[in-house]
Amino acid sequence: xxxxxxxxxxxxxxxxxxxxxxxxxxxxxxxxxxxxxxxxxxxxxxxxxxxxxxxxxxxxxxxxxxxxxxxxxxxxxxxxxxxxxxxxxxxxxxxxxxxxxxxxxxxxxxxxxxxxxxxxxxxxxxxxxxxxxxxxxxxxxxxxxxxxxxxxxxxxxxxxxxxxxxxxxxxxxxxxxxxx
Numbered sequence: 001x002x003x004x005x006x007x008x009x010x011x012x013x014x015x016x017x018x019x020x021x022x023x024x025x026x027x028x029x030x031x032x033x034x035x036x037x038x039x040x041x042x043x044x045x046x047x048x049x050x051x052x053x054x055x056x057x058x059x060x061x062x063x064x065x066x067x068x069x070x071x072x073x074x075x076x077x078x079x080x081x082x083x084x085x086x087x088x089x090x091x092x093x094x095x096x097x098x099x100x101x102x103x104x105x106x107x108x109x110x111x112x113x114x115x116x117x118x119x120x121x122x123x124x125x126x127x128x129x130x131x132x133x134x135x136x137x138x139x140x141x142x143x144x145x146x147x148x149x150x151x152x153x154x155x156x157x158x159x160x161x162x163x164x165x166x167x168x169x170x171x172x173x174x175x176x177x178x179x180x
Contacts, residue, residue, distance in 0.1 A: 018047040034064035045074025069101040076105035099130035107137035139171035148172035
């Protein structure tokens, strides 16, 4: 952990081995050292596979914020659109500091499920910074313009605060002109 270059090389080698030997990595999810768990989570994300999604979902609830952040990214990488409901639920049930990581992970996923989850976060999250990040992620998605227009409308339910509606309309105008 103290030598980042050595850690990066070791993880690079392990990335090639993990898909054929995931049990060895799964054992590390119970390690008391947060950085060992974080590294194991990152490796499981690279390995992918439906069998790893459940373990990564548990890691999102870990005591260490570093592990939770790595787990949300790994969950999106390993599960793709199948991880959307798990990520969305972890925002509601998990610690408060997972919000930005969850929105970031959802922003990396393609598909209408991820867009709908981001729109739901904008409409229902209590954290303003999480809502703003979700708006920004929607602006950079195909099909996000329509959702931004809906969120920016006075008729949207739940109705967003004026500043968020204004931001949604502004982002919708920008995403319609081809900006990325």
